[in-house]
Every structure is written in structure tokens, then in C-alpha cells.
Amino acid sequence: xxxxxxxxxxxxxxxxxxxxxxxxxxxxxxxxxxxxxxxxxxxxxxxxxxxxxxxxxxxxxxxxxxxxxxxxxxxxxxxxxxxxxxxxxxxxxxxxxxxxxxxxxxxxxxxxxxxxxxxxxxxxxxxxxxxxxxxxxxxxxxxxxxxxxxxxxxxxxxxxxxxxxxxxxxxxxxxxxxxxxxxxxxxxxxxxxxxxxxxxxxxxxxxxxxxxxxxxxxxxxxxxxxxxxxxxxxxxxxxxxxxxxxxxxxxxxxxxxxxxxxxxxxxxxxxxxxxxxxxxxxxxxxxxxxxxxxxxxxxxxxxxxxxxxxxxxxxxxxxxxxxxxxxxxxxxxxxxxxxxxxxxxxxxxxxxxxxxxxxxxxxxxxxxxxxxxxxxxxxxxxxxxxxxxxxxxxxxxxxxxxxxxxxxxxxxxxxxxxxxxxxxxxxxxxxxxxxxxxxxxxxxxxxxxxxxxxxxxxxxxxxxxxxxxxxxxxxxxxxxxxxxxxxxxxxxxxxx
Amino acid sequence: xxxxxxxxxxxxxxxxxxxxxxxxxxxxxxxxxxxxxxxxxxxxxxxxxxxxxxxxxxxxxxxxxxxxxxxxxxxxxxxxxxxxxxxxxxxxxxxxxxxxxxxxxxxxxxxxxxxxxxxxxxxxxxxxxxxxxxxxxxxxxxxxxxxxxxxxxxxxxxxxxxxxxxxxxxxxxxxxxxxxxxxxxxxxxxxxxxxxxxxxxxxxxxxxxxxxxxxxxxxxxxxxxxxxxxxxxxxxxxxxxxxxxxxxxxxxxxxxxxxxxxxxxxxxxxxxxxxxxxxxxxxxxxxxxxxxxxxxxxxxxxxxxxxxxxxxxxxxxxxxxxxxxxxxxxxxxxxxxxxxxxxxxxxxxxxxxxxxxxxxxxxxxxxxxxxxxxxxxxxxxxxxxxxxxxxxxxxxxxxxxxxxxxxxxxxxxxxxxxxxxxxxxxxxxxxxxxxxxxxxxxxxxxxxxxxxxxxxxxxxxxxxxxxxxxxxxxxxxxxxxxxxxxxxxxxxxxxx
Numbered sequence: 001x002x003x004x005x006x007x008x009x010x011x012x013x014x015x016x017x018x019x020x021x022x023x024x025x026x027x028x029x030x031x032x033x034x035x036x037x038x039x040x041x042x043x044x045x046x047x048x049x050x051x052x053x054x055x056x057x058x059x060x061x062x063x064x065x066x067x068x069x070x071x072x073x074x075x076x077x078x079x080x081x082x083x084x085x086x087x088x089x090x091x092x093x094x095x096x097x098x099x100x101x102x103x104x105x106x107x108x109x110x111x112x113x114x115x116x117x118x119x120x121x122x123x124x125x126x127x128x129x130x131x132x133x134x135x136x137x138x139x140x141x142x143x144x145x146x147x148x149x150x151x152x153x154x155x156x157x158x159x160x161x162x163x164x165x166x167x168x169x170x171x172x173x174x175x176x177x178x179x180x181x182x183x184x185x186x187x188x189x190x191x192x193x194x195x196x197x198x199x200x201x202x203x204x205x206x207x208x209x210x211x212x213x214x215x216x217x218x219x220x221x222x223x224x225x226x227x228x229x230x231x232x233x234x235x236x237x238x239x240x241x242x243x244x245x246x247x248x249x250x251x252x253x254x255x256x257x258x259x260x261x262x263x264x265x266x267x268x269x270x271x272x273x274x275x276x277x278x279x280x281x282x283x284x285x286x287x288x289x290x291x292x293x294x295x296x297x298x299x300x301x302x303x304x305x306x307x308x309x310x311x312x313x314x315x316x317x318x319x320x321x322x323x324x325x326x327x328x329x330x331x332x333x334x335x336x337x338x339x340x341x342x343x344x345x346x347x348x349x350x351x352x353x354x355x356x357x358x359x360x361x362x363x364x365x366x367x368x369x370x371x372x373x374x375x376x377x378x379x380x381x382x383x384x385x386x387x388x389x390x391x392x393x394x395x396x397x398x399x400x401x402x403x404x405x406x407x408x409x410x411x412x413x414x415x416x417x418x419x420x421x422x423x424x425x426x427x428x429x430x431x432x433x434x435x436x437x438x439x440x441x442x443x444x445x446x447x448x449x450x451x452x453x454x455x456x457x458x459x460x461x462x463x464x465x466x467x468x469x470x471x472x473x474x475x476x477x478x479x480x481x482x483x484x485x486x487x488x489x490x491x492x493x494x495x496x
Numbered sequence: 497x498x499x500x501x502x503x504x505x506x507x508x509x510x511x512x513x514x515x516x517x518x519x520x521x522x523x524x525x526x527x528x529x530x531x532x533x534x535x536x537x538x539x540x541x542x543x544x545x546x547x548x549x550x551x552x553x554x555x556x557x558x559x560x561x562x563x564x565x566x567x568x569x570x571x572x573x574x575x576x577x578x579x580x581x582x583x584x585x586x587x588x589x590x591x592x593x594x595x596x597x598x599x600x601x602x603x604x605x606x607x608x609x610x611x612x613x614x615x616x617x618x619x620x621x622x623x624x625x626x627x628x629x630x631x632x633x634x635x636x637x638x639x640x641x642x643x644x645x646x647x648x649x650x651x652x653x654x655x656x657x658x659x660x661x662x663x664x665x666x667x668x669x670x671x672x673x674x675x676x677x678x679x680x681x682x683x684x685x686x687x688x689x690x691x692x693x694x695x696x697x698x699x700x701x702x703x704x705x706x707x708x709x710x711x712x713x714x715x716x717x718x719x720x721x722x723x724x725x726x727x728x729x730x731x732x733x734x735x736x737x738x739x740x741x742x743x744x745x746x747x748x749x750x751x752x753x754x755x756x757x758x759x760x761x762x763x764x765x766x767x768x769x770x771x772x773x774x775x776x777x778x779x780x781x782x783x784x785x786x787x788x789x790x791x792x793x794x795x796x797x798x799x800x801x802x803x804x805x806x807x808x809x810x811x812x813x814x815x816x817x818x819x820x821x822x823x824x825x826x827x828x829x830x831x832x833x834x835x836x837x838x839x840x841x842x843x844x845x846x847x848x849x850x851x852x853x854x855x856x857x858x859x860x861x862x863x864x865x866x867x868x869x870x871x872x873x874x875x876x877x878x879x880x881x882x883x884x885x886x887x888x889x890x891x892x893x894x895x896x897x898x899x900x901x902x903x904x905x906x907x908x909x910x911x912x913x914x915x916x917x918x919x920x921x922x923x924x925x926x927x928x929x930x931x932x933x934x935x936x937x938x939x940x941x942x943x944x945x946x947x948x949x950x951x952x953x954x955x956x957x958x959x960x961x962x963x964x965x966x967x968x969x970x971x972x973x974x975x976x977x978x979x980x981x982x983x984x985x986x987x988x989x990x991x992x
Contacts, residue, residue, distance in 0.1 A: 086692075086850050142662030150661045151654035158647035165646045165840035165874075166638030196582070202698060203865040235862050338865065344661035346868040354582050354595075366731050367863065369699040369834065372842040372871055378661075 035070055036437070039078035044087060047098055054100030058088060073437050080441070133481030136449035137472040138278060138424040140340055144398050146391050150342070153382045157374070164377055169370030172361050173200025173349070177380045181349055184384070189324040191333075193351055199360050200371045203346040204308055204336035208232055208271075210367065211304055211332060211350070212239045214359045216268055223261060223270035225253075227427075227456035227465070229278045229306065232271055245458040246270070248277060250418050252284040255291055262299035269302040275310050275318045279456045279467035280427040281420025286319035297328035308336040311392050313422035314400040329353040337383060339424070340395060347371065347379045399424070399471055402478055406470040409482035413489070424471035427453075430464045431493075438492055448485050531566055532933065535574035540583060543594055550596030554584060569937050576937075629977030632945035633968040634774060634920040636836055640894050642887050646838070649878045653870070660873055665866030668857050669696025669845070673876045677845055680880065685820040687829075689847055695856050696867045699842040700804055700832035704728055704767075706863065707800055707828060707846070708735045710855045712764055719757060719766035721749075723923075723952035723961070725774045725802065728767055741954040742766070744773060746914050748780040751787055758795035765798040771806050771814045775952045775963035776923040777916025782815035793824035804832040807888050809918035810896040825849040833879060835920070836891060843867065843875045895920070898966040898974055905978035909985070920967035923949075926960045927989075934988055944981050 046052055061079065065072040079096050082088040088096045157164060172178070178195035185191035201207040208231070216222060218240030224233060226245035236243060244261055246253055252274075261267065274284035284292075296303045305322045323333035329352075336348035350360060364370070382388055406426055407419060416429040430436075440452055453465030473481060542548055557575065561568040575592050578584040584592045653660060668674070674691035681687035697703040704727070712718060714736030720729060722741035732739060740761055742754055748770075757763065770780035780788075792799045801818045819829035825848075832844035846856060860866070878884055902922055903915060912925040926932075936948055949961030969977060 085854055139664055140662070142659040145659070145662035147658045147662055151651065151658075154650055154654065155647065158650065162643045162647075163638040163641070165838045166636070166641035166643055168635055168834070168839040169842070201864075202868070205862065206864040209863050231862060238862065338664070342661045343664040344869045346665070346865055358581055366701065366727060366734065367705050368697075368702040369842055372698070372868065373840045374874075375868055375870065378870075 036074045036077040036081070039064065039068060039070065039075055040081050043078060043082060047087060052098045054098050056098045057094075058096040058098065060095060071437070073441055077437060077441060130447075131444070131449040132447040133477065133484065134449050134472050135468040135470075135481065135485070136451045138339075138467070138469040139343060140395075140399075140424075140471050141474060142343075143474065144395055145342065146387065149387060150378075150382065153385070154378055156381055157377045160381075161373075161377055164374050167373050169373040169376065171365040171370045172196075173198065173371055174373060174376040174380070177376045178349075180380055180384055185351070189320045191324060191351065196354060197351055197357055199350045199357060199364065200376055201348045201350060201364070202368065202371050203338050204306060204334050204348045205231060206364075206367070207334045207336075207348050207350045208235050208304070208306065210360050210363045211269075211334075212236055212241075213367075214356075214363050215302065216241050220268040221265045223258070223265075223267045223301070224458045225272060225277065226458055227279055227453060227462055228271070228458065229273055230451075230455045232273075232306070233456075233458050236271065241268075243458045248280060248282055248284075250280075250282050252282070252288040253292070255288060255295070258292065259295055259299075262295060262301050266299070267301050269304050270296065271304045271306065272322070273306045273308075274322060275307055276312065276420060276423030278308070278423065279425050279451065279453070281418065281423050281425055283318050283421060289319060289322050290325045293322055293325045293328075293331060296330045297326075301330070303331045304334065305331055306334045306336075308339045309423050310335075312340055312396060312399060312424070314396060314403065315421050318422060323351060329355070332356065337379065340392075341383055341388070342379065345375045345379050347375055402470040402473075402475060405475055405478050406468065406482055409479055409486065413486055424469050426468045426470065428466050428468055430466060430489075432464050433493070434464050434489075435492060436463055439489065442488060442492060443485065446484065446488060448481060448488070450485070532570045532573040532577070535560065535564060535566065535571055536577050539574060539578060543583060548594045550594050552594045553590075554592040554594065556591060567933070569934050573933060573937055576940075626943075627940070627945040628943040629973065629980065630945050630968050631964040631966075631977065631981070632947050634835075634963070634965040635839060636891075636895075636920075636967050637970060638839075639970065640891055641838065642883065645883060646874075646878065649881070650874055652877055653873045656877075657869075657873055660870050663869050665869040665872065667861045667866045668692075669694065669867055670869060670872040670876070673872045674845075676876055676880055681847070685816045687820060687847065692850060693847055693853055695846045695853060695860065696872055697844045697846060697860070698864065698867050699834045700802060700830050700844045701727060702860075702863070703830045703832075703844050703846045704731050704800070704802065706856050706859045707765075707830075708732055708737075709863075710852075710859050711798065712737050716764040717761040719754070719761075719763045719797070720954045721768060721773065722954055723775055723949060723958055724767070724954065725769055726947075726951045728802070729952075729954050732767065737764075739954045744776060744778055744780075746776075746778050748778070748784040749788070751784060751791070754788065755791055755795075758791060758797050762795070763797050765800050766792065767800045767802065768818070769802045769804075770818060771803055772808065772916060772919030774804070774919065775921050775947065775949070777914065777919050777921055779814050779917060785815060785818050786821045789818055789821045789824075789827060792826045793822075797826070799827045800830065801827055802830045802832075804835045805919055806831075808836055808892060808895060808920070810892065810899065811917050814918060819847060825851075828852065833875065836888075837879055837884070838875065841871045841875050843871055895967055898969075898971060901971055901974050902964065902966040902978055905975055905982065909982055920965050922964045922966065924962050924964055926962060926985075928960050929989065930960050930985075931988060932959055935985065938984060938988060939981065942980065942984060944977060944984070946981070 043058065052058060059067070061072050061075045064075045068075070079088065083090065083096070086099050089099050091097055175195060177200060178198040181198055182191075182193045182195050185193055201210065212235045216236060216239040220241050221244055222236045222241040223244050223246050224236065225248045227248070233243070244265055244267065246258055246261065258270070272284070274289065276283055293303065303322055303326075307321055310318055310321070321333055323331045331352075333351040334348060335351070338346055338348065341347075352360070403420065403426070410417070410426070410428070414431070417426045420426065436452060443450065451467040453462035453467065454460045456462070456467060470478060539554065548554060555563070557568050557571045560571045564571070575584065579586060579592070582595050585595050587593055671691060673696060674694040677694055678687075678689045678691050681689055695703075697706065708731045712732060712735040716737050717740055718732045718737040719740050719742050720732065721744045723744070729739070740757055740763065742749055742757065754766070768780070770785070772779055789799065791797075799818055799822075803817055806814055806817070817829055819827045827848075829847040830844060831847070834842055834844065837843075848856070899916065899922070906913075906922070906924070910927070913922045916922065932948055939946065947963040949958035949963065950956045952958070952963060966974060
């Protein structure tokens with residue numbers, strides 16, 4: 001089944017309107033219907049066509065809002081994006097002006113491949129924004145890491161491997177590290193693995209990208225959780241995939257829905273993040289894991305399991321990964337260590353069967369020259385140290401405390417969320433009436449960032465949801481930031 | 497102009513047959529005409545179709561050679577590749593057996609996107625081969641690097657940035673490093689750059705890959721030097737580019753040819769490696785640099801300038817990069833530091849104008865989570881140190897000595913090469929009668945590796961040429977290895 005782009009948007013998969021889950025939307029591009037992006041595109045297009053030249057003054061926010069019949073904030077947001085993308089600049093508060101010096105040849109500017117990037121990576125752009133109260137970063141506060149000890153491990157690495165900086169890494173990754181990871185996975189989850197079945201990557205982002213490049217060709221169907229990890233949406237969409245969303249609930253998926261999708265759409269893969277899911281924090285229960293692995297094998301749909309933080313639990317340990325239940329080779333397991341071990345090392349590993357591994361190695365050999373050896377060796381000696389294991393205990397406690405603080409401060413709002421059993425985020429449902437665009441813009445002005453739920457949604461809906469990370473700010477900042485955010489929300493919505 | 501795959505191979509661009517340079521070949525896939533790969537494909541195909549099952553014994557080398565009417569060594573090589581790719585295993589010297597456990601679902605096995613990787617990255621496979629005399633590695637001998645000092649710089653980095661391992665890198669790269677690189681480029685070449693116009697990548701491979709992904713869409717024409725850096729061929733081919741080769745000579749290109757190609761084929765870009773070119777060692781003279789930059793702007797063809805070793809010169813410094821001559825924004829400059837500064841850090845930088853930079857940053861944000869900060873900080877403090885600059889002097893001398901040794905040992909062979917003025921390689925023309933496949937296989941058996949010229953050729957011809965790197969082995973190994981290689985050659989060709 002193939003749909004042209006013009007079909008897109010006419011198909012409705014919409015729970016609220018009562019559509020059945022079989023009437024689903026095939027997504028190629030749903031950005032175009034967002035108002036502010038239409039304004040953005042309009043302005044950019046005229047700049048590119050040379051209708052406004054370098055240093056020309058652009059229409060005022062008020063004038064454009066009137067012209068288009070949209071809210072001023074919509075135009076304001078479009079201008080903000082243009083500014084961030086170096087297309088316009090602001091002078092003396094008198095207005096927006098065309099930024100000179102975009103020397104990209106005209107052919108490249110109109111190239112559909114090039115322009116495909118324009119609207120991608122919203123998340124990375126939000127991250128790049130400087131802010132005092134970053135609730136958008138699902139990263140660990142660097143102060144929670146044992147920075148003092150890191151340099152000891154680094155010295156040890158240089159003593160053990162004096163030529164480490166003079167040595168190119170192999171494409172697949174350091175053999176010593178892969179062996180250690182095999183023992184670790186076998187001990188913890190009884191994975192049946194050999195070092196040949198592990199690839200070391202520069203973080204999970206590289207792993208997702210390699211997998212997408214090897215496995216997905218244009219118009220392949222890909223199942224994604226809804227909501228899901230935003231850069232994964234971008235990667236699969238760029239690869240030309242038709243995306244079918246699978247709702248995730250506090251108790252996992254609706255397996256009958258998943259089965260029906262697998263049967264109907266013969267998806268190439270299902271990208272899942274089943275443990276303390278990003279953004280929801282939900283964990284797919286063990287019994288579903290076993291059944292879904294069997295379903296995947298039956299329908300020849302690969303499961304891409306992204307597992308960035310199984311060690312960050314607040315109560316009991318989460319169930320073993322899908323990969324532990326897999327006997328037929330349909331699960332590819334991505335385990336990242338950047339999130340909570342050492343973000344500065346950017347180490348992740350991919351486990352899969354040799355047939356697929358061979359392709360991933362080839363793809364990696366063209367993507368970079370192998371994960372730097374120094375990073376692998378430092379990780380090896382730090383991660384498997386007793387100190388690291390002791391540190392994990394402290395980390396879990398510290399993050400649980402921060403989560404509690406955020407929940408305390410949100411308690412009086414009437415907003416809804418499910419208290420997560422691990423991970424870094426609260427997935428918060430605001431009232432339907434929330435003026436989301438305005439909230440986003442005003443928060444930024446007051447140096448507060450959060451992730452609007454639509455960014456995590458393959459359908460770009462989920463309007464009244466937001467992701468708030470409690471992992472990046474210290475306790476004092478966290479409390480203060482949440483208070484300010486709640487205060488700001490009340491101001492906007494006219495509450496006292 | 498578009499050509500289907502079946503057209504390929506019927507078009508001849510072949511100097512030896514007297515064809516004009518206008519009758520050129522559009523390359524999508526020229527591997528298929530290689531005998532051993534046909535045997536490889538035949539065997540793999542039957543294994544995949546299940547005609548031979550796991551642990552089945554496969555036909556003997558002799559039997560298959562008779563069946564196909566090819567040389568035994570051709571079959572032997574096909575089996576070697578199958579073994580290396582984990583498709584077959586060898587038991588008790590009694591023959592080849594089908595390797596069990598390739599659990600890739602059938603759909604994936606036949607996927608054209610997946611199988612596109614099968615024949616790629618020949619070079620990385622050659623590099624992975626273990627050998628006592630590695631002439632295939634154009635890498636620096638780790639013993640030539642100041643390993644003892646590296647750890648001092650690393651300690652310094654931890655003192656200066658105690659939280660470096662706890663900190664995620666930004667997508668574009670560390671601001672302090674980009675500022676330092678700007679000053680360096682301005683001082684050395686008068687580049688007119690701001691830190692916003694630099695991106696830090698994990699080595700030049702990532703840079704080439706990002707550029708290809710952002711700029712090249714299927715059937716775009718791309719100019720490549722002939723011969724050129726082999727992984728670049730693979731990257732552009734995978735991107736679906738139609739490749740037009742531009743011959744490189746000791747004195748540069750034939751600019752009238754380049755101009756004609758730009759006019760006729762409107763190429764998207766020209767990937768060049770103009771300074772101590774890999775594999776030839778040739779350097780494009782300064783006067784051509786200026787003219788080619790103008791040609792590129794005139795024809796709106798981007799120049800992708802790959803510059804991995806401008807500091808490794810044996811006589812006078814090479815001319816400034818193309819980027820220094822560029823005033824119109826059509827040059828993208830990739831400067832890698834892995835080759836001779838610290839391979840274990842994997843640091844390269846890309847310089848280009850803001851319009852393009854914006855796209856590269858987006859592409860990188862989906863490819864990895866940014867170049868690890870630790871690596872960037874170590875590089876920063878080491879590269880700009882006085883010790884590094886002193887060390888470069890020693891490195892140039894050491895490599896010149898090694899080059900001389902290789903040339904001395906080859907002096908009596910009658911083989912031809914142009915003595916390079918910098919870089920890591922000799923590009924050697926063997927007699928036309930050289931049995932190249934046999935030489936490759938026998939060399940491997942005797943633990944000697946080299947790069948056959950065809951791997952560096954977008955047309956996969958250049959049969960009697962080989963690339964021999966003098967940078968990886970120490971002086972004693974180098975002399976011994978070249979002697980053995982020359983002896984082996986004489987044996988094979990029946991010389992005394």
C-alpha cells in the first residue's frame with residue numbers, strides 16, 4: 001500500500017474523534033499544517049527568491065498577523081525560528097532584518113533533500129537554547145557524576161594502554177570492551193551473545209541512524225510508539241519511512257492493535273523504548289515482552305529496542321529487555337550508557353545476530369572511522385568498576401529526590417501525570433485549554449524550557465502534554481524553576 | 497540524463513581504447529564484472545535460498561573452478577570473503593561449510609538497500625586483515641606519536657574541565673575549539689572564518705558522509721578524482737550518485753576537461769583531495785587552485801576539499817587549500833587531524849558558509865549526539881601546544897626516512913612511481929602482466945597487505961597499480977616487508 005503525499009492528512013487516525021484504530025494515518029509530513037511553519041516557510045521563501053534582500057527590514061509581527069489572520073504569537077514564533085536559523089536578525093528592537101551571507105548556491109536551496117532538514121530536530125534546537133531552568137534536557141546533572149574519580153580512571157587507561165591516542169579504533173569496536181559487555185549482559189540478563197554480535201557506537205543516536213540506514217528504504221512502513229523519542233521520528237522520516245503510530249499506555253501496548261498493524265502493514269520494524277520510556281516513563285510489563293517478541297518473529301518485523309536507562313529505577317528493577325526473550329533473532333538491542341554513566345564519552349552498544357551485524361558494521365565503516373578508542377577504554381574501566389556500581393545507588397536516590405521535588409511542586413496544579421518508576425521525565429497532561437504556543441514562547445522569555453508533547457508525537461498532536469525533565473537541575477533550581485513555571489502558567493491562563 | 501543499470505557497462509570511458517573524454521562512463525555499479533565477486537554472489541545466493549543448509553559442505557575450490565572455467569585463486573578468494581563475512585567456516589582443512597545462525601529475516605536479505613552494502617568498504621576489510629607487513633594502512637605508526645606526553649595533556653584537560661566527562665557535547669562542537677581553529681586557519685592561510693562556520697566531526701569520514709547526505713540525492717552527478725580515496729567512492733555511490741571520474745596527474749587536473757564536465761553534466765559537487773592526494777601523493781598546484789575555485793562558482797558546483805595531511809611535507813610546504821582562494825562560498829573544507837595528530841581522538845573539522853553549515857548541523861544532530869567533548873578538549877590542548885609543533889618536525893623527518901627506505905627497496909624492480917612530496921603513500925605502477933589477484937591472495941598468505949589500485953578507482957580498473965603505505969611500519973619491518981613483497985612478486989612472475 002502506498003499513499004502519495006496529497007493523500008496524507010485526509011486519512012484520520014484520531015482517537016478523540018472515535019475513529020477505529022484501523023483508520024490510521026500514514027505520515028510522511030505533517031509539519032506543513034502547522035501555522036507558524038507556514039508563516040516561516042512564506043518568509044523564508046520570499047527571502048530566498050530575493051524579494052527581500054540582505055539588511056532589508058521585514059514586515060512587523062502585527063502587520064503579518066493581520067495579513068494572515070493569525071495570532072501575533074504565531075508570527076512571533078516564525079520570526080524566532082528564522083532568527084535561530086540565521087535567516088533574520090534583530091536590530092535595536094526596531095524589527096527584523098534579512099541576514100546577509102547565505103551563500104548556498106540556489107540549486108542547493110531548493111533541493112528537496114536539503115530542505116528536508118529544515119524542520120527536523122526540533123528537540124536539538126530546544127536543547128541549544130540557553131535557559132536558567134532547563135526542563136527540556138533529559139540529561140543528568142553533571143554534578144551528579146563522580147567527576148573527581150573520572151580522571152583517575154583516565155590515568156589508569158593511559159598506564160594500561162600508553163598508545164591509546166595513537167591507535168585507530170576498529171569499526172566494530174574494541175574487542176576487550178565487547179568481551180566485557182558480553183559477560184555483563186550474560187550475568188545480568190542471560191543474554192546469549194558473543195563479542196561478534198556487539199557493535200560499539202558513538203551513542204544511541206548513531207545506532208538508530210545506522211539501523212535506519214541499513215534497514216529502511218523509502219515507503220517502508222515503520223511502527224513507532226506514540227509518543228516516542230523525537231529524534232527517532234526524524235531519523236525514520238528522513239529515511240522516507242511511512243510511520244504508523246502505536247499508542248503506549250502505563251501498562252504497555254494494546255497487543256491486539258500491534259498484531260493487527262503487523263498483519264496489515266507488514267512493517268519493516270517497530271522502534272520501541274520499553275523501559276522508563278522517553279517521554280512517558282512507562283514500562284512495558286514482562287508478559288507483554290515475551291508475547292511481542294513472538295509476534296515480531298511471526299510477522300518478520302524487527303524490534304529495535306532502545307534502552308538508555310534501565311539502571312535508573314526508583315523502586316524495583318525493571319523487567320529484562322525484550323532481547324532476553326528473543327530466540328529468533330528479530331530483536332536489535334541498543335544499550336546506551338551516555339545518559340547516566342558518562343555523557344562525555346558517548347558510548348552505546350548494539351546487540352544483534354551476525355547476519356544483521358555484518359551490515360551494521362559496513363554502514364558504520366562509511367559513517368565514521370569507528371568509535372574513538374580512548375572513549376571505549378575509559379568506559380570499560382569505569383563502567384565495570386565497583387565504584388561505578390556504588391555510584392549508581394547514589395544516583396538513583398538523587399534522581400528519586402528530584403522527581404519528588406518536581407511532583408511536590410506540581411501537586412497543586414491539577415495537572416495530570418503518572419509517577420514514573422524510573423528515568424528522567426514527567427509526562428504531564430495540562431488542561432485542554434492550555435495556550436501551548438504562548439506558554440512555550442513566554443517560558444523561553446523567562447528562561448524556562450520544556451518539551452512540548454507534539455515534538456514527541458509521530459502525528460505532531462498531543463497538544464496539551466509536555467515533557468518535564470527533573471534530571472538536569474539541582475534541587476534548589478528545580479524547585480524554583482517549577483514554581484516559576486507554574487506561576488507563569490497561572491498568569492497566562494488568568495488564574496490567580 | 498539518466499541511465500538505467502542495464503546501460504551501465506556499455507558506455508566506455510577508457511583512455512586505453514582511445515575514447516575521448518566525452519565518452520565517459522556513468523557509474524552506478526561496476527563491481528559485478530569482477531570474477532571473484534560473481535563466484536561470491538553465486539555461492540551466497542545458493543546459501544540464502546537454502547540450497548545449502550547450515551553445516552553443509554560446499555563444493556571444493558577445484559570443482560567450482562572447473563565448473564565456472566575460472567582460476568582456482570578466484571574461487572579461493574570468493575571463499576575467503578565468504579569466510580570473512582561469516583557465511584562459511586573452515587573445518588579441519590577438509591573444506592568449506594555453511595555457517596549457521598544468520599537469522600536475518602528473508603525480506604532483509606533480499607532488500608536492495610541492505611545488499612548495497614555487501615560489496616562496499618573493501619578498504620576497511622583489507623584493513624581489518626591481520627598482517628605482519630601492513631602496507632595497506634595509510635596510518636601513522638603509533639610509535640611515532642608522543643604517547644608519553646599525551647597523558648599529561650589529558651590530565652591538564654581534567655584539571656581545567658573537571659566535569660568534561662559529565663557533559664554532553666553540542667552538535668556543532670566545542671566553542672573554544674572552534675575559536676582556536678579559526679585563529680589557526682586565519683594565521684596560517686588567512687581564511688576568513690567565524691566559529692559559526694566550523695563544525696567538529698568524528699573524523700573526516702563522518703564529514704564526507706554528512707556532506708553526501710545533505711547535498712547528494714539519487715542520480716545527482718558527482719565528480720571524483722581518478723584514482724581517489726576509496727571510502728568516498730562508496731559513500732557517494734551509496735547515496736545514489738552518478739559518478740564521473742576526473743583524472744588526476746602529477747601536475748593536477750586537465751582543467752579543460754573539468755570545465756567540460758561541469759558544463760555538460762552540471763555536477764552537484766567535485767570531491768577533491770588536492771594535497772598529497774590519497775592514493776597518488778600528487779599535489780594540485782596553486783595556479784590551478786585559483787582557477788578551479790572560479791570554475792566551480794561559475795558552474796555552481798561545490799568543491800569538497802578533503803585535506804588530511806597538509807603538515808606532512810618532505811620539502812616545501814604545499815600551497816594553501818582551495819578554501820583560501822574561495823570568495824564565493826563554493827568550497828567546503830574538510831580538515832582532518834586523525835591521520836597525524838591523534839588517531840585515537842578522531843577529530844576533524846568542516847569549514848563552510850553559514851547557509852550550508854546550518855544543514856550540516858541538522859544532519860549531524862541526527863547522526864550522533866555530537867563529537868565527544870573529552871576528545872575535543874584533549875585535541876585543543878595538544879594540537880595548539882608548542883610541543884605538538886616541535887613534534888611535527890620530527891614526524892616529517894621520520895616519514896621521509898621511511899619513504900626513502902621503501903623507494904630504495906623498490907629501486908631495482910623496474911616498477912614506476914612518482915616520488916611523493918608528502919603524505920603516506922607510494923602509488924606504484926607494476927608491469928601490465930602482473931597477476932594482480934594472485935599477488936593479492938599470495939601476499940595475504942605471507943602476511944603482507946597492500947591496496948590494489950582498482951579499489952581507489954571509481955571505474956574499478958587501474959589494474960596494474962597498487963598503493964603502498966610507508967607510514968605504518970617501523971624502519972626495520974618496512975625494509976624487510978618490501979623485500980619479501982618484491983621477492984614474492986618475482987616468484988609469481990617467474991623472475992629469478
